[in-house]
Amino acid sequence: MNDQQIEQEIQAKGLTAPRVTPADIEANIASEHYFTAGNGRDGDGAISIGDDRFGAKTGVALSLLTFCVLVLRNGFTVTGESACASPENFDAELGRKIARQNAISKVWPLMGYALKERLAADAQ
Template sequence: MSKDEAAIEAEIAEKGLTAPRLTPGHIDAVIEDEIYWNPAGTSLTICVLILKNGFTVTGESAAASNENFDPQIGMKIARQNAREKIWALEGYLLRQRLFEGGV
């Protein structure tokens, strides 16, 4: 969980907002595995997050200058970008469940 996510979670708790919602922990819990790829000779890093239901999301990062490329930083940013996509997918799923009365 990032510092921003922790601050938002604290604010939600402080305000007593208890309706069904997504949490950073939920987002992390749906991730089953992760795969990274860095095409040779590039600063491009691709992260594939495999979710527990088998669906995949991808995130990318690339340094503008190859001289600034750091594999660990590239992986971190690519993973953040992939993880961010899960929020929309899980948000839709939760909203559908609420609509159907299943939550």
Template sequence: MNSEQQIEQALQDKGLNAPRLSPDDINAVIVHEQYHVFPGTTVTVCCLTLRNGFNVIGQSAAASRENFDQEIGRSIAYGDAREKIWQLEGYLLKQRLAGSEA
């Protein structure tokens, strides 16, 4: 179970049901993913395309070429991009909630 799922489970276990985002909400906005490793580097970039066509970029880089693993680089770059989506979607949720309180 990843940390997003653990947090979601903890929220459910405590009965915290106020409007919020869940890992499933984040999954639902991602429609496509692409990766690129720059030749001669350990830099991996992940581009996630969202349902509305917006693109979010995440990146990773190994400090040592000997430690570079493409699968791990992709995973870290994906996680970096996904964190940005949490922020964007959190902002949108707060905007919707603020509008309903007006």
């Protein structure tokens, strides 16, 4: 069951207490950034440590690891990753979607905590 399906079920059951919704999550994202580990390795200021005994295999491996960085409205960053085991199955768009979904899954508890803090303050 995905986030949208869960949201539909919550609405269908008439659950109306304060909560974090998928729309809240999306509204809290200021920007999103995608790159592979290979992009990061090749970027300015990148540092590689250790002997590269796998040579070209390392480059291939790094090109199969996709990162998504979500910058939230308050400036906090959350990351998600997607790794592909077989180079033949690598699809950049799919990797970005999976990495984003993994980053989104880290935003839920952060926003849930912030909501609980607000509710607790209002109850005092």
